[in-house]
Amino acid sequence: MRPLAGFFNTLRESLMEFAAGGDAPLVVVLTPGPFNETFFEHAYLARQLGLPLVQGQDLTVRADTVFMKTLLGLRRVHAILRRMDDDYCDPLELRPDSALGVPGMLGAVRAGRVVLANALGSGLLESAAWQGFLPGAAEALLGEPLRLPSVATWWCGERPALDYVVTHLEQLVVKGTFPNQKFEPLFGRDLGREARASLIRRLRGRPYAYVAQERVSLSQAPSWRASAALRLAPRTLTMRVYAVATPSGYQVMPGGLARIAAEGVVDIVSSQRGGGSKDVWVLADRDMREAEPQILPRRVRHDELPSQLVENLYWLGRYSERCEDKARLVRATLAMRTNATVWRRAREQCIGYGVLPREGDPARTVFDDAHEAGLAADLGRLGWCATQSRSRLSAEHWRSISLMQRQFQEAGATQNDPLDALDRLLVALTALSGFALDDMTQDDGWRLLMLGRRLERVQFLAALLSDRLAARTPPLQGELEWLLDVGGLSITYRTRYVSTPQLAPALQLLVFEQGSPRALGFQWHAIRLALADLAQILGAAPDDQLDEPIAQLTTLSSVGIEQQGEQSAARRQSLSTALSELAAAAAQVSDRLVLRHFSHVDLDLHTVAT
């Protein structure tokens, strides 16, 4: 098959060529965002091209120049590959209700400070009306007939065309001229007398708003369906092809996209009516050799991450960790149901975090995403952040996230034992952390993702331990097992101490251990390194909020805190206080990160007119 990579290279290189930005122009792909039905294609395109995928809010116009908001500040954008409708691009001059566009973009285009592909207004070419003019235009402009005949088309705005359409309605299909017109195509042969008369009235009233085309029989292709009696069936299809303008002429993609109708033989194929789309490939000549790799100018750019994307990655990290923590917490708690005292206390703590309900079946709440602070709701948020940062996730990474969510939902629907579902969820969540460590480019976005994970873990574990240590009595053995289980350190404990859990060594492991990635000590160490890195990149002083609580904690020790006496209780109390201060400091670090790097993303843009 003919490879497509060359086409994408050409597209990227052409954009760079047109964007006069020196050696390394910044080119971005502009999408309306994940609510758009073709967002997947935008993310895919951006990944193929190796360009940042941005939404309107990621860009800003200053002095007729477009900039991308990145972690390191504003970066000039030289060219934009636009996947957004014309009239949504600039709320200042075009549709004022567009929350998707970039205010001032038209000014930048007018000033010639940014290349927009395709140019604004080119949406007009989507009108079927042009098809009627193509044969004549080819003759007039190129002096040759069309190589591929066009569907016979009459734009009713021409008087003779209108007359023809009115008298030949039987054989024609009538469409709207303008892409934003709400007009469903009508087939003349299907119309009764009244409908026909009404259509003719409309045509005469506003002839230029309608286009008529001859009815063509659409192509058929055999289509395979997994769940039907007749698996191989004919389906109508249409094809979408692509071409890119290069400084040396147009290049056509050796492939395309086919839309396949949901039903058998139909006259219209559109994605809004169901059906699906499939890739179209072009077979290569048998003896065509693998193309030589193109020698392209080396253009290297660093750290061009829109800050909104970085923010989403940060929250993806936090929610991944939060889900993992909550899943462990609920699983460990439900597993303790047989131990009445531990169950009561553990459940109380879960209720305090809002993970389990005070009333009702705790097992059902696990799957209920209407439960605000519950696991299912957080999984939903994780999914949202992943969708928003999809352009940075590998295909496997993304798939494992969607699979995880689907499995959990299915488990909820079939009322399976929640412990079972939680086990599987934890396997999937652990895989996510593996993806984070081994599958992602370790750039600023990744740094923030990991920082999100670690801050979340510190906040969760420090608060959990602090809560328990604040109680008057030392934890029972069952509670220690529960704490180690929630912390994910049961096995480490068992292999290291080969005994039933005791408070001092358990705390040593959960709090102070630097070698275990699940321990607080390991986390705070990593956070301080990450904050120092970040500060260096940004040329600012590192956030030192955590230093004091950490120093405080390291002066304490877990020795002799398991007795019943006053002294022991006081030691537990001061450890509890220090842990709670650590949790609070972690929350502050997070708030400050968000405020310092992402706050400008959050504000609403609005249009005002007198």
Place this chain on the structure above:
Amino acid sequence: MSPVRYAVRHETLYTYGREVLHSHQQLHLTPRSFARQRCLEHRIRIDPQPAVCSEHFDAFGNRVTRVELDRPHAHLQVVATMELSLEAPRALPLAEGESWERVRDELLYTACPREPQWLEAMRFRGESPFVRIKRLFGEFASDCLVPGSTVLEVAGRLMAKVHAEFTYAPGETEIATPLLEVFHKRRGVCQDYAHLMIACLRSAGLAARYVSGYLCTQSSAEEPQAERTALLGADASHAWVAVFAPPFDWIEFDPTNNVCVQQQHVALAWGRDFSDVSPLRGVLLGGGTHTLAVRVAVRRLRIQQPDRTAGLTR
């Protein structure tokens, strides 16, 4: 009648609930010069001081000021002052000129090359963001569309009909109120009157423009020596309609007041509808809720040195 002179002061003040961090504004506040009107002087003052301020002409030939504010600010004040000279009105022979049917047919597309004024007119014949073309509007206008009558006669009847059947009701509609709602309620303000009349004309296949500007409410009979009396030409900007009526080019009608536009209407800008010529339009980052105060004052000036004007024409 002789030319008259006006001085206009148009002040817009936004007060924001929270600070605006950054904003882009687009101003249509520079009056046009054309056949019946000359702009002698104009000035726009903006507070706080904008980071960037530039001018260009839009697609309809209006002068647009673009402004960017990049420092946090809690208010935005724009004061446009201008001085204009309005020609003495020419008598309008309503019964002369081309019939509306002929103009309608001529405005349709043909493959032949067309004169520039017809091409220009065609831009104002189709739908625009605020003006839909509907059979409903055509039916409303039908008794004004007397066969064989001139475009000006049709426009005059239509203006009278809109004025008679609609009630001027300030505060009941806003910019975003759909025209169909205005049509059914039969109440609105000058913008609504203008949009409605334009919708009727376009639904009949004619070309019509939206003109934004100011109205001098001083009656023409008023003593000229009542000089420099501040006239609060209502308290905001005004809007009316221009219809393409060859061979007279574009003729203006004010359906809110049921008058042909003569020496009391100062035109700022024109476009397909309000959305093309909104005096001040902006996109803000931050700001929260805001309050808006608009004050317009139109003064009639006494002409002392008619020949001084030439040097000041922009």
